[in-house]
Amino acid sequence: MTETTGGIDMDEDTSGVVKKFLYVNRKAPYGTIYALESLEVVLIAAAFDQDVSLAFLDDGVYQIVKGQHTKPIDVKNFSPTYRALEGYDIEKLYVEKESMEERGLTDKDFLVPVQVVGRAEMADLMEQQDVVLTF
């Protein structure tokens, strides 16, 4: 650490650190800004080549439902962005089974391939991370 970098360690050996990041999405899209903000931060982590996973539970499962048409409410439809995540090597998308079923949804209703996991498995997944960011 040096004075000139304001305490930020600029040594090269820290540049390649890859951590496991889990983004937990619990909010429906459009009613609040959380879903969109989460997606923005996911893309930042991807830009830093981190090991990123996304979890969708509670109302968060509504974020990736097919057939969103937001023109009538004059809001940006950000749902196509979930399909672009694959291009950033973000392919670990988990949906909580209980949340999905409670809302009358099936894995066929989602616009991206997801892995459906039970609540217990979701809890394990959260336990395995270095960083968990919940929205």
Added chain:
Amino acid sequence: MLHTVNKSPFERNTLDSCLTHAKKGSAILLIEDGVYGALKSTPYTDKVKAAMKNVAVYALYPDIEARGMQDRTIDGIKLVDYPGFVDLVAEHATVQAWL
């Protein structure tokens, strides 16, 4: 009286509270995340259906479309557009916005 509900029933008890306070002959309009309360096959479906015997339930279609919830709403819920929203407000002497 016209009641509006703008929160998801899964996240808040707003819809539940509204349903238990809305008197016979009043109207409930579901808007924003409140439209998730208009869906079939949820734990809230039966409660809404029961309420529909006494109150008219409406949902704002642009909000349903935005969320990809077309064709998932309970039969008998009337879908309205923005001018329909305005008409409902004009038709009722008072509006209670449940937040």
